Amino acid sequence: MSLRLGDTAPDFEQDSSIGRIRFHDWLGDSWGVLFSHPADFTPVCTTELGLTAKLASEFERHNVKTVTLSVDSAQSHVEWIRDINETQSANVGFPIIADGDRKVSQLYDMIHPNASDTFTVRSLFVIDPKKKVRLTITYPASTGRNFDEVLRVIDSLQLTDHYQVATPGNWKHGDDVAIVPSPKDEDVIRRKFPKGYRALRPYLRMTPQPDR
Structure with missing residues (x-):
């Protein structure tokens, strides 16, 4: 079943590029942006992760932690990060979750069989400090996301909460x-x-x- 606005974001424990992560503990009292990628070493994904890294200070200003995911291994993620940093003039400091068993992909309904049976689509979730899902966006694999829009929505959510x-x-x-x-x-x-x-x-x- 797909997640709806206001649902509690499912917790999970999974390997990542920075080691084992228990999601809710890692998120703590921060807002979170969790987003998925079809695979490592792909062109659109490489630009998206580079852009996210360059926006690190903006996410930090909004008290937002970013984390991404693909079905490749943690070692693959580490090797890919080197390419991202070199080609995008970036410094990826956020974790990339290794979801080879599709555990997180299934929890968050990131695999859409009519698009691909094996790879995740470009799903994105904004999660508040109470672990509630506040925004969901799904893009096709061929289309990169607009992170200015993600930050705009976070601005709106944080303003309208108060x-x-x-x-x-x-x-x-x-x-x-x-x-x-x-x-x-x-x-x-x-x-x-x-x-x-x-x-x-x-x-x-x-x-x-x-x-x-």
Whole structure:
């Protein structure tokens, strides 16, 4: 069964490029991005891992740990990391899980038989510190992911967890946000949003991003 938003991300213990990992313990109180790759030593995967490594400071600023997975061995991952670092001018410091037995792939429904019986598709999960799945994205093997979008969604999730707001389409950090419909009392709204707001409709009230 596929994971749905709000489900608890399954725990697992598996070998990786940095040794044995018990996922929930490794994640600790951080947010997490877990994403899969069809195989080591493949072109799109190499660029994705290089990009993730270059974005390390951005993920750290968001209190996010990144971890990836393919069905190849831990030794293969270590050898591949050398290629990634050399070809992408990167320094991969995050673990790559070795999922030769497909244990994690099955837990997270990363193998789609109509696409491939043996290799994982490009699945990605954002997991919060309570170990709840907050975002799922699945790409075909031929298409690389947009990590700017992953960071944008994490920005939105972390903002909307703390304020009664939602982020509009194409929102980016620093843009105005929408006040959720539930606050009705004008005094309450003014206290919660001292920067003011624009009521375009009773249900559509825009306000500057509260934490800026």
